[in-house]
Amino acid sequence: xxxxxxxxxxxxxxxxxxxxxxxxxxxxxxxxxxxxxxxxxxxxxxxxxxxxxxxxxxxxxxxxxxxxxxxxxxxxxxxxxxxxxxxxxxxxxxxxxxxxxxxxxxxxxxxxxxxxxxxxxxxxxxxxxxxxxxxxxxxxxxxxxxxxxxxxxxxxxxxxxxxxxxxxxxxxxxxxxxxxxxxxxxxxxxxxxxxxxxxxxxxxxxxxxxxxxxxxxxxxxxxxxxxxxxxxxxxxxxxxxxxxxxxxxxxxxxxxxxxxxxxxxxxxxxxxxxxxxxxxxxxxxxxxxxxxxxxxxxxxxxxxxxxxxxxxxxxxxxxxxxxxxxxxxxxxxxxxxxxxxxxxxxxxxxxxxxxxxxxxxxxxxxxxxxxxxxxxxxxxxxxxxxxxxxxxxxxxxxxxxxxxxxxxxxxxxxxxxxxxxxxxxxxxxxxxxxxxxxxxxxxxxxxxxxxxxxxxxxxxxxxxxxxxxxxxxxxxxxxxxxxxxxxxxxxxxxxxxxxxxxxxxxxxxxxxxxxxxxxxxxxxxxxxxxxxxxxxxxxxxxxxxxxxxxxxxxxxxxxxxxxxxxxxxxxxxxxxxxxxxxxxxxxxxxxxxxxxxxxxxxxxxxxxxxxxxxxxxxxxxxxxxxxxxxxxxxxxxxxxxxxxxxxxxxxxxxxxxxxxxxxxxxxxxxxxxxxxxxxxxxxxxxxxxxxxxxxxxxxxxxxxxxxxxxxxxxxxxxxxxxxxxxxxxx
Numbered sequence: 001x002x003x004x005x006x007x008x009x010x011x012x013x014x015x016x017x018x019x020x021x022x023x024x025x026x027x028x029x030x031x032x033x034x035x036x037x038x039x040x041x042x043x044x045x046x047x048x049x050x051x052x053x054x055x056x057x058x059x060x061x062x063x064x065x066x067x068x069x070x071x072x073x074x075x076x077x078x079x080x081x082x083x084x085x086x087x088x089x090x091x092x093x094x095x096x097x098x099x100x101x102x103x104x105x106x107x108x109x110x111x112x113x114x115x116x117x118x119x120x121x122x123x124x125x126x127x128x129x130x131x132x133x134x135x136x137x138x139x140x141x142x143x144x145x146x147x148x149x150x151x152x153x154x155x156x157x158x159x160x161x162x163x164x165x166x167x168x169x170x171x172x173x174x175x176x177x178x179x180x181x182x183x184x185x186x187x188x189x190x191x192x193x194x195x196x197x198x199x200x201x202x203x204x205x206x207x208x209x210x211x212x213x214x215x216x217x218x219x220x221x222x223x224x225x226x227x228x229x230x231x232x233x234x235x236x237x238x239x240x241x242x243x244x245x246x247x248x249x250x251x252x253x254x255x256x257x258x259x260x261x262x263x264x265x266x267x268x269x270x271x272x273x274x275x276x277x278x279x280x281x282x283x284x285x286x287x288x289x290x291x292x293x294x295x296x297x298x299x300x301x302x303x304x305x306x307x308x309x310x311x312x313x314x315x316x317x318x319x320x321x322x323x324x325x326x327x328x329x330x331x332x333x334x335x336x337x338x339x340x341x342x343x344x345x346x347x348x349x350x351x352x353x354x355x356x357x358x359x360x361x362x363x364x365x366x367x368x369x370x371x372x373x374x375x376x377x378x379x380x381x382x383x384x385x386x387x388x389x390x391x392x393x394x395x396x397x398x399x400x401x402x403x404x405x406x407x408x409x410x411x412x413x414x415x416x417x418x419x420x421x422x423x424x425x426x427x428x429x430x431x432x433x434x435x436x437x438x439x440x441x442x443x444x445x446x447x448x449x450x451x452x453x454x455x456x457x458x459x460x461x462x463x464x465x466x467x468x469x470x471x472x473x474x475x476x477x478x479x480x481x482x483x484x485x486x487x488x489x490x491x492x493x494x495x496x497x498x499x500x501x502x503x504x505x506x507x508x509x510x511x512x513x514x515x516x517x518x519x520x521x522x523x524x525x526x527x528x529x530x531x532x533x534x535x536x537x538x539x540x541x542x543x544x545x546x547x548x549x550x551x552x553x554x555x556x557x558x559x560x561x562x563x564x565x566x567x568x569x570x571x572x573x574x575x576x577x578x579x580x581x582x583x584x585x586x587x588x589x590x591x592x593x594x595x596x597x598x599x600x601x602x603x604x605x606x607x608x609x610x611x612x613x614x615x616x617x618x619x620x621x622x623x624x625x626x627x628x629x630x631x632x633x634x635x636x637x638x639x640x641x642x643x644x645x646x647x648x649x650x651x652x653x654x655x656x657x658x659x660x661x662x663x664x665x666x667x668x669x670x671x672x673x674x675x676x677x678x679x680x681x682x683x684x685x686x687x688x689x690x691x692x693x694x695x696x697x698x699x700x701x702x703x704x705x706x707x708x709x710x711x712x713x714x715x716x717x718x719x720x721x722x723x724x725x726x727x728x729x730x
Contacts (some may be wrong), residue, residue, distance in 0.1 A: 070177040073102040074151035081148045084176050092169045096173045105167060109482040138336040141253040141277075144217045145210035146179065147174045167196035171206045174214060187218045205236045209235045211240060213251065220258050251278035253295055260302065267302050272298045290333075293322035296316055297337050304340070309348050312453045316341040335364035339379065351386045359385050367693050372409035374416070379404060381420055393427050400424045415458070418447040422462060441465045455493040457500070460486040464507065471507075476515045483508045502528040503541065506549065513553060522553045541584075544573040548588060567592050586615040590630060597633070606637045625661040628654045628668075633676065644683040650678050665703045670696045 080095030149155060149168045159165050174189035194211045197204040216231035232255045239248050256273035259265055278295040285291060300315035320337045325335055342357030361379050384399035400420055407417045423439035445462045452458060458631060467482035488506045494500065509524035529546040551566035571588040578584060595610030613630045620626055635650035655672045655694055662669060673696035680688035 029117045043606065067151070073099045073165055073169070074156065076102060077172065078150045078152060080169075080176075081150050081172060084148060084179070089176060089180060089678055092176055092714070093173065096169050099169050100166065100497070103162060103169075139294050139333045140257045140298060141248060141250065141291065142217055142220055142257050143254075144214050145207070147210075147214065148175050149206055151205075155205045158203060161200065163196045163199045164203075167200075167204060167206045171211060174211075178214065178218075183218045183221060187215060190215050190218070207597070209238050209247065209251075213254070216258070218255060220254075220261075225258050225262055226357055229255060232258065245280050246284055249277045252277040252280075253298065257298060260298070262337045265305070267306055271299065271302050274302065288322050288325065290323065293319040293326065293335075293337075294324070297340065300337075300340060300344075303712070304344055305346075307347075309344050312344045313341065313348075316344060330364050332365065332368060337504075338364070339382075340407065343382065346386060351390060354386055355383065358386075372406050374410040377403045377407035377410060377416065377420070381416075381423070384423070388423070388427060391430075393431055397424065397427055399561040400427070413447055413450050415448070415451055418444040418451070418458070421447065422465065425465060429469065430467070433474060438466065438469050441469070455489050457490075457493070460500075460504070463489075464504065467507065471511060471514070476511050479511050480508065485513065497534060499532060499542070501538075502531040502535075502546070505531070506546065509549065509553075510617050513549075513556070516556075518553050518556045522550065522557070525550045525553060538709055539576060541574065541577055544570045544577075544584075546660060548591065551591065555595060555598075560599060564592065564595050567595070567621050581615055581618055583615065583619040586612045586619070587631075589615070597637070602637050602640060606634065609634045609637065621659050623657055625657060627655050631657070632672075632675075635679075639679060639682070644679050648676065648679050648683075651679060665699050667703075670699050673699075 038641070075101035076095045080092045081101065083089075083092035083095060149171060151159065151165070151168060155168070157685045158226055161170075170189050170193035172192060174186045177183070177186035177189060190211050193206060194208065194215065197206050197208050197211060212231045212235035216228045216235065219228035219231060232251055236248070236251050236255065239251075242248055252273045256270045256277065259273070260267075260270045274295055278292060278299070281289065281292050281295060296315045296319035300312045300319065303309070303312035303315060316337055320334065320341060323331065323334045323337055333709060338357045338360040340363065342354045345351075345357065346354035358379055362376075365373075365375060365379070380399050380403035384396045384403060387393075387396035393533075400423060404417065404420045404424070406421055407414065419441045421444035425437045425444065427438035428440060430436070445459065445466070448456065448459050448462060463482045463486040467479045467486070469480065470476070470479035483504055487501065487508065488496060490501045490504060505524050505528040508519045508529065512518070512521035512524065525546060529543065529550065531539060532543045532546055547566050547570035549564045551570065554560075554563035554566060565586055571585070571592070571668065574582070574584050574588060589608045589612045593605045593612065596605035596608060609630055613627065613634065616624070616627050616630060629655045631650050635647045635654065638644070638647035638650060651672060655669065655676070658666065658669050658672060673692045677692035677696070680686070680692065
């Protein structure tokens, strides 16, 4: 949709020159004879006579066709051009072939063309036209030169060699194939025309720049980016002899577009090309021309790639304004810029504006592309992602299903289909519907195994997602199987020290931790920590996460001093990076408080719990359900210290938050009511105790629960051993 530069320093151009040989010899470009099957043969006339006779031949047939045979190269070429201009492509190709044959008959010129007129039946052309109509592209400014060349006027005066005559016909045949979207044959004809035009240099009747631009466009459409850059770079080397500045701007923009699509684009170089191109276009065309909008749209994409979203939005909105005015409200290029604008708002978290522009794209594109087009699958997926991020799972699933249907119809078995399936799996996972999540992840994995390399990172992500579900279900051996398969792929693809391997090791360590295999868990967490320290150094959040996980395992092993040391190191790193008010700081403080509680250091524990609560309230608000766990332990500490009033206040705050976030019959509320009853019993307030016991009993009777005491027991940790990067993701 928005599909989603080399330095032009100039080079020594090796332009082949024709070899003019004696009578009885071949007059040829011997070094490329095998490739092009083109040669000139003169057994009975000299090269000088060939050029002289051909000049007379051109002039005669141009000025008075009645005095010469109808099968003459210039007239046949010109008739082919006329046929092509009225879309009679089969006869046009036939005339071009006859023009080349005329050169052969009169001057010994031989041709082996990649396509014959007989092959281009009406049915074949019909299919080609249908294909062309269905392969709609959005304007990036990479445009072909589609103006054919007639052998008349000034052009005829330039034709003084067979090279020049043949290059014209080959160029025209290439244009014919371009118009029919037959790119392979078009590239072959243009390559032949280029080879011949180079022999004549600047006196060629066919523009070498036009040929190179067409070759560059074809290679770009075929995703042969390096070859496309070579063609456009060579075209740009002629900029000093190009009379039309707009052609220079077009080449500059084209190089920028191709370089933008390289696997690792040099965005600074790309921006240089675009900046020079738009400067020329604004000067020659004015600020509100549609071609200016095209470059603005391209510049916006560079800013987007660099995550410079305000700058990207500015360019997109300017391009959209021009395109609305110049192209109308229903043009596909308007839709493309609308999509880009929506995507940028999406990245900035402005979901309302993003949806507005996504809807504009859909309004324009749906009637033109149809429901089952790949771009419709993309826009439906983007819309679903917005609802997903807003946690409107029902709407998100509806759009994902429509996107999946469109994607399967348009693309078949394709990585984009696997991505949609994985995102659907994410929603089901977040809803707690593990069966449906597993089905979608497995469907996605089946597609990925078919269409992706067996060491592709997307496969490891899907394997990790499936392992995550098995872990949630307590199927630890199944989870280990999938995590280890993911690890095996990563080690083969990246070696044993890649940071992604540390993530998978952390997942495996977590399985052993939850399975109470603490010694195994510790060893694997230490391997993950070593990789992260070697990769990132000590001051890194992933390193801090590993230290927190190791602290948890050490606590389970009863090594409290070592556990405290690990937590303290993690806390120091997080504070240096995140400051003192971040939620992750509260998590480490909570874990440190729990060690103090285990040691009986109640004052130190209380200090850490209260600092945890302060940060949580600032980060999450006073009504967030995560506050209840910290408040419960603060209440317990006060209860142990005999400060029953403070304990009652803390448990009362727990009850308030629970009633905001839970149903009135939730077992957690019953437990808090019992805790309050215990406080009043210890404080000697029997009537208050009975009040809370009675309320708890009424809830249990309504819900059919038994009278089992579900008081808090033991100590609880914030367990961050699951790195956020290992959560389900497409």
